[in-house]
Amino acid sequence: MARVADGLRLAVTTLTVLPVRGGRVDRPTAAVAMGLAPLVGALLGLAIAGVSEGLRALGAPGLVAGGVAVAAGALFTRGLHLDGLADTVDALGSYRSGPDALAIMKKPDIGPFGVVALAVVVLVQAASIAVIPWWGVVIAWATGRLAISVACRRGVPSARPEGLGAMVASTVPTPVVLIATALVAGAGGPVIAGRPWLGPVAVVVALGGVLLLLRHCVRRLGGITGDVLGACAELATTLALLTLTFT
Numbered sequence: 001m002a003r004v005a006d007g008l009r010l011a012v013t014t015l016t017v018l019p020v021r022g023g024r025v026d027r028p029t030a031a032v033a034m035g036l037a038p039l040v041g042a043l044l045g046l047a048i049a050g051v052s053e054g055l056r057a058l059g060a061p062g063l064v065a066g067g068v069a070v071a072a073g074a075l076f077t078r079g080l081h082l083d084g085l086a087d088t089v090d091a092l093g094s095y096r097s098g099p100d101a102l103a104i105m106k107k108p109d110i111g112p113f114g115v116v117a118l119a120v121v122v123l124v125q126a127a128s129i130a131v132i133p134w135w136g137v138v139i140a141w142a143t144g145r146l147a148i149s150v151a152c153r154r155g156v157p158s159a160r161p162e163g164l165g166a167m168v169a170s171t172v173p174t175p176v177v178l179i180a181t182a183l184v185a186g187a188g189g190p191v192i193a194g195r196p197w198l199g200p201v202a203v204v205v206a207l208g209g210v211l212l213l214l215r216h217c218v219r220r221l222g223g224i225t226g227d228v229l230g231a232c233a234e235l236a237t238t239l240a241l242l243t244l245t246f247t
Helices: 003-015 026-036 038-058 062-076 081-094 100-104 112-129 134-151 164-168 174-187 196-222 226-244
Strands: none
Touching: 003 026, 026 134, 026 164, 026 174, 038 062, 038 112, 038 134, 038 174, 062 112, 062 174, 081 100, 081 112, 081 174, 081 196, 081 226, 100 164, 100 196, 112 226, 134 196, 134 226, 164 226, 174 196, 196 226
């Protein structure tokens, strides 16, 4: 139980801005933390959905409420996942590989590929939140953090010998990933009334995109980094939201 508590604290401090007191930080604890990432994602999604629904109740247009909700989501996570998305897209868009691509990811500026990726993701997320039920937002953010569990599963290497990627890479057992996927997909059933299959399909579509991104990152970068984890989270969240709009 102590290990689970430490893992939950690590998941919350890594994936949110909440000032939770830290505990043990090592690879076994990281395995628990990354396995619990979907739970933290669901809580984030609940907060983001609350922002959107609250603004709608006050009379704000759907797109305005969605845009503010996405901004709130970036605030709740310090914008780390969006930053990781921009850095990863810049590195992959450079057509370089190995250390050269990793060096691009470490640069403090954002290139044109990263800017476009951020613009598309923010726009799609805001527009999707404007038209889907609030429970869909919860499922989308849970799916985004489930993508982190998938990226940290056994067999996926780290691109660097140090950093967040090195600590969490290959820590999550595959059965844990499968159980988490089943739980999130099952919870997605009630999203759209009369179409109980759409929520699970959204989860599958999102994870399919993540697996393709991971395969590309392993081939080009040598494995995952903290930035790649952020990119996986944002890609999965966006794909899940987009799929849920096809109602």
